[in-house]
Amino acid sequence: MAPNTLTLLLLLSSFLPFSFAQTPAAPPPSSDTCNGIYLTYTYTSGKKLHPILKTASKQPFSFKSTLTILNNDEVELKSWRAYVGFQHNEILVSASNAVVSDGDTLPAVVGKDGAILAGYPQVDLKTGIQTAGDSEQMTAKVEFSGTQFGVASPSVPLPSNITLVNDGYVCPLPTKAGNVTLNTCCARDPKFKAKMTITDDFLPRKNGDLTIMYDVTKSYTGSYWAQVTMANHNPLGRLDYWKLSWNWMQGEFIVDMKGAYPDVVDANDCISGPQAAQYTGLDWSTVLNCQRRPTLVDLPPQYANDTLLGKIPYCCRNGTILPQGMDESKSVSAFLMHVNKMPPQMNQSLIDPPQNWQIKGILNPNYKCGPPVRVSPSEFPSPTGLPINTTVFASWQVVCNITKPKNAAPKCCVSFSSYFNDSIVPCKTCACGCPTSTGKTCSTTAPAMFLPPEAQLLPFDNRTKLSVAWARLNHRSIPNPLPCSDNCGVSINWHLFTDFNKGWSARVTIFNWEETVFADWFVAAEMKNAAAGFQKAYSFNGTVMGETNTTIFMQGIEGLNYLMGETNGTRPIDPRVPGKQQSVLSFTKKLTPGIRVAERDGFPTKFYFNGEECSLPSIIPINSAYKKGPLTIISVLIAALVLVFIQ
Ligand SMILES: *[C@@H]1O[C@H](CO)[C@@H](O)[C@H](O)[C@H]1NC(C)=O
Ligand SMILES: *[C@@H]1O[C@H](CO)[C@@H](O)[C@H](O)[C@H]1NC(C)=O
Ligand SMILES: *[C@@H]1O[C@H](CO)[C@@H](O)[C@H](O)[C@H]1NC(C)=O
Ligand SMILES: *[C@@H]1O[C@H](CO)[C@@H](O)[C@H](O)[C@H]1NC(C)=O
Ligand SMILES: *[C@@H]1O[C@H](CO)[C@@H](O)[C@H](O)[C@H]1NC(C)=O
Ligand SMILES: *[C@@H]1O[C@H](CO)[C@@H](O)[C@H](O)[C@H]1NC(C)=O
Ligand SMILES: *[C@@H]1O[C@H](CO)[C@@H](O)[C@H](O)[C@H]1NC(C)=O
Ligand SMILES: *[C@@H]1O[C@H](CO)[C@@H](O)[C@H](O)[C@H]1NC(C)=O
Ligand SMILES: *[C@@H]1O[C@H](CO)[C@@H](O)[C@H](O)[C@H]1NC(C)=O
Ligand SMILES: *[C@@H]1O[C@H](CO)[C@@H](O)[C@H](O)[C@H]1NC(C)=O
Ligand SMILES: *[C@@H]1O[C@H](CO)[C@@H](O)[C@H](O)[C@H]1NC(C)=O
Ligand SMILES: *[C@@H]1O[C@H](CO)[C@@H](O)[C@H](O)[C@H]1NC(C)=O
Numbered sequence: 222m223a224p225n226t227l228t229l230l231l232l233l234s235s236f237l238p239f240s241f242a243q244t245p246a247a248p249p250p251s252s253d254t255c256n257g258i259y260l261t262y263t264y265t266s267g268k269k270l271h272p273i274l275k276t277a278s279k280q281p282f283s284f285k286s287t288l289t290i291l292n293n294d295e296v297e298l299k300s301w302r303a304y305v306g307f308q309h310n311e312i313l314v315s316a317s318n319a320v321v322s323d324g325d326t327l328p329a330v331v332g333k334d335g336a337i338l339a340g341y342p343q344v345d346l347k348t349g350i351q352t353a354g355d356s357e358q359m360t361a362k363v364e365f366s367g368t369q370f371g372v373a374s375p376s377v378p379l380p381s382n383i384t385l386v387n388d389g390y391v392c393p394l395p396t397k398a399g400n401v402t403l404n405t406c407c408a409r410d411p412k413f414k415a416k417m418t419i420t421d422d423f424l425p426r427k428n429g430d431l432t433i434m435y436d437v438t439k440s441y442t443g444s445y446w447a448q449v450t451m452a453n454h455n456p457l458g459r460l461d462y463w464k465l466s467w468n469w470m471q472g473e474f475i476v477d478m479k480g481a482y483p484d485v486v487d488a489n490d491c492i493s494g495p496q497a498a499q500y501t502g503l504d505w506s507t508v509l510n511c512q513r514r515p516t517l518v519d520l521p522p523q524y525a526n527d528t529l530l531g532k533i534p535y536c537c538r539n540g541t542i543l544p545q546g547m548d549e550s551k552s553v554s555a556f557l558m559h560v561n562k563m564p565p566q567m568n569q570s571l572i573d574p575p576q577n578w579q580i581k582g583i584l585n586p587n588y589k590c591g592p593p594v595r596v597s598p599s600e601f602p603s604p605t606g607l608p609i610n611t612t613v614f615a616s617w618q619v620v621c622n623i624t625k626p627k628n629a630a631p632k633c634c635v636s637f638s639s640y641f642n643d644s645i646v647p648c649k650t651c652a653c654g655c656p657t658s659t660g661k662t663c664s665t666t667a668p669a670m671f672l673p674p675e676a677q678l679l680p681f682d683n684r685t686k687l688s689v690a691w692a693r694l695n696h697r698s699i700p701n702p703l704p705c706s707d708n709c710g711v712s713i714n715w716h717l718f719t720d721f722n723k724g725w726s727a728r729v730t731i732f733n734w735e736e737t738v739f740a741d742w743f744v745a746a747e748m749k750n751a752a753a754g755f756q757k758a759y760s761f762n763g764t765v766m767g768e769t770n771t772t773i774f775m776q777g778i779e780g781l782n783y784l785m786g787e788t789n790g791t792r793p794i795d796p797r798v799p800g801k802q803q804s805v806l807s808f809t810k811k812l813t814p815g816i817r818v819a820e821r822d823g824f825p826t827k828f829y830f831n832g833e834e835c836s837l838p839s840i841i842p843i844n845s846a847y848k849k850g851p852l853t854i855i856s857v858l859i860a861a862l863v864l865v866f867i868q
Contacts, residue, residue, distance in 0.1 A: 252291055255406035258298060258346075258385050259291040260392070262305065264377045264401040270368065278371040284311075284378055288319075288338070288363040290385070291356070292346035294409065298387065299345050299424045300594045301361060306335040306382035309369040318343060319363040320576045322386075323589040326468060326514070332370075333627070337386055338363060339592035341470065341576055377401050388427075389413035423597040429620035430455040431542075431588055433465075435574050436599045437614040438557075443567045444476070445614070450535070450555040451580070453542045456766060456774075457745055458623060459832035460582035463540040463554065466516040467575035472496065472563035474511040479529075480536030480556030481517050483510035499563055514577075519554060533557055540582070543741055544832075546766065547776055551741070574617045583737060584632045584710060586623040586832045593617035625834075630654035633835035634709040635828050636677065639717040639819065642842035644671035644695065648707035652836035655705050667700035669707070677714055680734065680787075681706035683796040710735040711784075711830050713744065717842070720818045724754070724809045727823060729761070729775070731784060731830070733800035739784040739831065742802070743776040747827035754813040760804035772827075777802060819844060 252259045267284035274280045288305060292298045302322055307313075311332035313321065321329055322337040329336070340346075340361050347358040372378035377400050384392040385407045392407035426432075432452050439446040453459070464484065474491055475483060491497055491511035519540035524531040531537050535555040543551040566573060578590040596618045600610035634648035647669040655665045676687040685703065692699050716728040731744060745766075748755075752771045757763065761775040776782065785800035816822045821841065828835045 252293065255293050257294050257406050257408040258390060259293055260303060260383050260385060260405050260407065261289045262380060262383050262403045263287045264379060277373065280373065281368050281370055282372065284367055284369050286365045288365065290346060290361045292348055292359045295348055295350055297345055297347055297351065300339065301346055302337055302339045302386040304335055304337050304382065304384045304386050306380040307331045308381045309372050309378045311367050311369045313365060313367040315366050317364045318361055320592060322592050326577050335380065342573065379403055424594055426596050426618055427620050428454060430458045430623045431580065431621040433578065433619040433621065434599060435593055435617040435619065437572055440569050440572065440614045442569050444559065444561045445572060446557060446559050448555060448557050450553060451542060453544060453552045455623060456544050456546055457829055457832045458544060458586060460542040460580065460585050461540060461739065461831065462583050463542060463580055464516050464518055465580050466514055468514050468577040469575050471566045471573050473560050475509045475515060475558055476561050477559040478509055478556060480531060480533030481519050484516045484518050485512065486510060487512065496563060500561065541741060547741065547743060572615055578619045580621060584831055584833055587626060587629065588621040589624045590619050590621035593619050631836040632709065632833050633711040633713065633830040634707045635713045635715055635835050635837050637715050637824055637838050637841050639842040640719060641819065641844040643673065644842065645674060645677055646838045646840055646842055647672050648709060648712050649836055649838060650704040650707065652707040653709040655708060662702060663705035664700055664702045665705050667704040669704050671697065679796050713828060713830065713835065715824060717819065717823045718805060720823065724807060725818045725823060726805055726807045728803065728805045730801060730803040733784050734787050736786040738786050741782050742784045742831055743774065745772050745774045745829040746825035747772045748825055750816055750822040751808060751813060754808040754810060756807045756809055758804045758806045763806060
């Protein structure tokens, strides 16, 4: 290097900050240079856990780490939510000052998809301007402890990604600072500005598949009344016998309810806990529930007018929530609840909504719920009957979206059949999962055996004889051991019924193999190339829906809107009989020129029962004799002749 270049470099470096001169790599964003929301994830410690394993990738280690979120912006960050892309099969055991935002309670497995965390109890992060730079109020510091697998020292199990999830922020990919820290500085998205109202005290309400409002209608010292309202917004979303649960964060307990009930009435946790000392005069025999995580269920319809337990609009329907398109008045469920609080929360203005919300139904889609977010107080029509609204004391909104957990088995399945093929292509083996302890009496991998038409009316266990004989008759191989059952509570047979020049038809049969009765059931079939030609369902009420008009939505018409459960046969030796609903659907070909009904277009590409997506067979019946085109008069004649000759 020429001497004058060297002096220049020396000269330059003496002007540069010391740290920069030592690590000439690009400087990570520091909290000082960040004018937005600054996120830092730091791994602090970890050690090898027992058992000590030979497979390094399966070895468990504990870890401790910290996530800090600092608001350096000029706008308050309301209800912060941050994503941490855990990637080493982590099991999160504790997280201070935060809750896992999809409703899970800890410990939770987060190492596959990462975790979204939401602030608790400190939900909002104030600005330096508001607080004269009080870092306590500007920062959320989450301390994690958990278990990870396979990352041994000196390697450090860092997440793949950290970002702020709040609407209207963009975060660059985090950068590594040293070996143990990830940083990123998130900025408000200028494109989003229009929608963010900086001066508003509350976040806007959000959309989702199911929204739950937690409206505090009355608040007193030490207790309050909350109205919980669940509203379905997804055209295929649905709940039956819903069960709602959450965690009380401050020792609250439910004294009384109207319109719903805890699944366990039990005040023992209070009597043996601090609540008994606080509420000495209380008659504990009338307290409904003291569980930290109560589960609430809807009341049956006969309580709708009960002055003690019911009389709440939208209550008391056995926990049924339907799509709006089916019945708007049944797309909402609501109940009222009297909650007693514990010190130090006794002040009338202190209300801490419960966290970790979860809602489940029977044979329904899976919902994942976010944390309660403070929104502007809801308005209800005045109980006085005056044409004015009364505003509630405070409102929170929980948004739940339908999710499809990886590897989750469907709960219903479809079989295919056709007029030109005697064999039914049955539901897949283990379509709805197989019990882990099958005792190896059946094969979980062998493809399901084709069925003769009469076999589909029988419970799986009683089909064996028929399906084996059918396979022999058709010279098909018989797996040994025989394939396992589909294990589905509900199965549907889609039968291609006719196919002629101007149109075609299909017959849909729904079988219920469980004892649950499905009131107001619905099914939906996605038919990309055929739905446009849909004309009519004869015993169902069928309509074409969906953003692209490719889904046929069907519900029972009045009187046929109950799908009964499986019942005993008439004689004790008869097999059990499934609950059944059936209709023929007719289609015209005028609106779908070129449709290839038999080849594929006449079978659904997706099928839903009560919002739950069903398993479909991977093959369709084929017509080995007449592969080309629809049935013509000549082919019918030939078929008839062949039949005559066979007989
Ligand atoms: C980081 O996470 C955010 C939010 O989940 C996501 O939008 C982004 O694509 C992720 N980045 C990478 C590189 O995975
Ligand atoms: C970072 O890790 C490398 C090897 O993994 C190690 O040599 C180095 O000392 C570590 N640096 C710090 C600051 O821990
Ligand atoms: C409740 O009262 C309403 C109106 O009076 C009536 O229409 C409804 O049938 C009653 N429901 C029950 C379960 O008694
Ligand atoms: C409500 O549920 C009970 C059992 O949980 C059932 O016996 C009853 O028939 C249901 N009522 C309606 C209207 O679905
Ligand atoms: C069919 O369903 C639609 C939408 O739910 C409804 O408006 C219509 O009245 C129903 N028709 C019959 C015959 O039940
Ligand atoms: C309750 O809280 C409010 C606001 O935080 C405060 O003004 C009030 O004095 C408190 N009341 C009692 C009884 O502590
Ligand atoms: C639910 O979906 C909506 C959009 O459909 C989205 O804005 C919202 O963030 C989602 N909520 C959760 C908790 O995933
Ligand atoms: C009352 O609130 C409802 C929404 O809950 C709104 O549609 C209606 O316009 C309000 N009425 C008045 C008088 O403000
Ligand atoms: C049907 O299967 C069940 C369960 O394996 C069995 O108990 C019953 O006897 C069978 N019934 C007939 C008629 O085969
Ligand atoms: C779906 O059908 C409705 C009613 O027939 C129509 O208004 C709408 O434009 C259609 N949408 C598409 C994407 O074809
Ligand atoms: C159905 O049959 C089983 C035994 O086969 C019997 O225990 C049960 O009571 C029967 N149920 C009804 C409703 O008859
Ligand atoms: C019926 O359909 C199945 C499934 O596609 C096929 O394997 C079989 O050969 C067909 N049988 C006849 C007689 O076409």
